Amino acid sequence: MTDGPVGAQQIAAEIAETPPSSAISLQMSVDNYLDVIRGVVDLFANKNEMDTIYVTATISSDAIKRVLEALDIDSSRVYFVDCISHIMMGAPTLHDENTTLVESPTMLENLMLKVEYLIRRSQSKSKLVVIDSINSLAIHNNNWILSEFLHILVSGLRSRNAYTVILSVEEHSTPEINNMVNLVCDHGIRAGKQEG
Amino acid sequence: MVARTGERERCATGIDGLDTILYGGIPKANTVLLTGSCGTGKTSLALEFLIHGALKGENSLFVSVTENSEKLLANIIPYRFFDKSLIKSGRLVFVDLPIMYERLGMSKPELSMEEIDLLVSAIGDLAKELGTKRLVVDSITSVCYKLKTSEKIRDFILKLAKTLSDLNCTSMLVGEVAAESHAYSSFGVEEAIADGIILMANMERRGDLLRTLQVIKMRGTMHSRTKYVLDLTPMGVLLVPLLKGGSTG
Numbered sequence: 001m002t003d004g005p006v007g008a009q010q011i012a013a014e015i016a017e018t019p020p021s022s023a024i025s026l027q028m029s030v031d032n033y034l035d036v037i038r039g040v041v042d043l044f045a046n047k048n049e050m051d052t053i054y055v056t057a058t059i060s061s062d063a064i065k066r067v068l069e070a071l072d073i074d075s076s077r078v079y080f081v082d083c084i085s086h087i088m089m090g091a092p093t094l095h096d097e098n099t100t101l102v103e104s105p106t107m108l109e110n111l112m113l114k115v116e117y118l119i120r121r122s123q124s125k126s127k128l129v130v131i132d133s134i135n136s137l138a139i140h141n142n143n144w145i146l147s148e149f150l151h152i153l154v155s156g157l158r159s160r161n162a163y164t165v166i167l168s169v170e171e172h173s174t175p176e177i178n179n180m181v182n183l184v185c186d187h188g189i190r191a192g193k194q195e196g
Numbered sequence: 197m198v199a200r201t202g203e204r205e206r207c208a209t210g211i212d213g214l215d216t217i218l219y220g221g222i223p224k225a226n227t228v229l230l231t232g233s234c235g236t237g238k239t240s241l242a243l244e245f246l247i248h249g250a251l252k253g254e255n256s257l258f259v260s261v262t263e264n265s266e267k268l269l270a271n272i273i274p275y276r277f278f279d280k281s282l283i284k285s286g287r288l289v290f291v292d293l294p295i296m297y298e299r300l301g302m303s304k305p306e307l308s309m310e311e312i313d314l315l316v317s318a319i320g321d322l323a324k325e326l327g328t329k330r331l332v333v334d335s336i337t338s339v340c341y342k343l344k345t346s347e348k349i350r351d352f353i354l355k356l357a358k359t360l361s362d363l364n365c366t367s368m369l370v371g372e373v374a375a376e377s378h379a380y381s382s383f384g385v386e387e388a389i390a391d392g393i394i395l396m397a398n399m400e401r402r403g404d405l406l407r408t409l410q411v412i413k414m415r416g417t418m419h420s421r422t423k424y425v426l427d428l429t430p431m432g433v434l435l436v437p438l439l440k441g442g443s444t445g
Contacts (some may be wrong), residue, residue: 107404109425112436117429121276145441152437 011039051124210248213435223416231371232396254329265290320359336369
């Protein structure tokens with residue numbers, strides 16, 4: 001874990017320092033969400049011409065797309081696994097090539113299968129998988145199954161040379177969740193407002 | 197797939213997860229019962245097994261019993277690896293069994309022992325003529341309904357399995373069971389004769405319906421006996437282990 005909180009540039013730089021197949025825990029404050037998105041998706045993945053597989057369990061993929069658009073971030077290489085729209089009864093009715101829906105965040109196996117599908121479909125040499133967020137998944141799943149899920153998912157992604165970034169929200173985290181994430185991650189970043 | 201010393205040669209299904217479960221694939225010339233209730237992905241998996249075979253240059257034959265092959269092809273998952281030229285070139289052949297019944301003059305609702313021999317010979321001759329190395333019968337249950345008795349079913353499957361095995365052809369017989377059934381087949385005979393059983397099911401967990409796959413037996417190889425969750429995708433069947441923390445038992 002880094003000593004102090006870091007901003008978008010530093011997040012990207014820190015991830016870039018880790019080798020492919022690394023799993024990174026990125027702890028953020030709710031106020032830093034936009035910095036994190038910019039750092040991970042734009043300054044790291046897009047800059048390095050990587051496909052991003054963005055697993056969203058917190059807000060819908062449509063909402064994240066709007067965030068990316070507002071931040072002027074190119075989303076053409078971002079593929080969503082949306083685990084929340086269906087249970088909110090807000091799943092888009094139109095087919096979107098870049099979005100795959102999972103019916104519920106409790107269907108963790110299906111989540112893994114969709115990630116696997118997108119990894120196989122991707123033509124990109126390097127891939128990044130973002131889990132947004134472990135706290136949201138913890139609302140719907142017990143720690144046993146979530147821990148098992150993280151272990152299998154991260155091991156699988158390592159064998160495919162993909163980066164994994166697991167987002168957690170400081171304010172909503174518990175020691176159990178932090179332990180679970182630390183167990184599978186090689187590197188930790190704490191995101192915060194840049195000083196000065 | 198090259199077998200290690202002392203091991204039987206494998207017929208790699210081409211479905212990564214399944215080949216891993218089977219330590220490299222189905223032992224060549226085995227007859228496998230691919231069984232499960234409706235909507236579990238049996239036909240898709242069987243079809244993918246044949247397509248991968250055809251892509252590798254192995255002649256593959258789909259014997260359709262319940263659905264005519266035109267309708268089947270119209271509803272096929274748009275596999276990214278599927279090449280229609282496989283059908284044109286004859287690498288992948290579809291045959292409708294009801295047409296075969298008609299040609300063989302088997303119009304009665306129940307087949308006699310002689311007719312069973314005739315049907316097995318007809319399928320065997322066709323497989324031989326086409327040089328078939330992979331064969332699927334979808335579904336064997338529908339054929340069994342025309343056989344009625346356990347003795348006839350046993351006789352038919354034994355003879356069919358022997359005929360195909362002699363041709364070094366690896367086969368999948370698709371079986372149908374009721375959704376609530378704990379049996380591996382409708383007539384209770386099919387599983388005893390098959391060299392292998394792959395069970396596909398719908399598993400409900402806290403209101404979520406998951407498609408699962410489990411290899412119950414496979415003669416001639418070690419295999420995983422754990423339950424996997426599967427997804428039918430344009431990249432083919434994908435499998436991941438069922439998470440035990442959430443299993444209902």
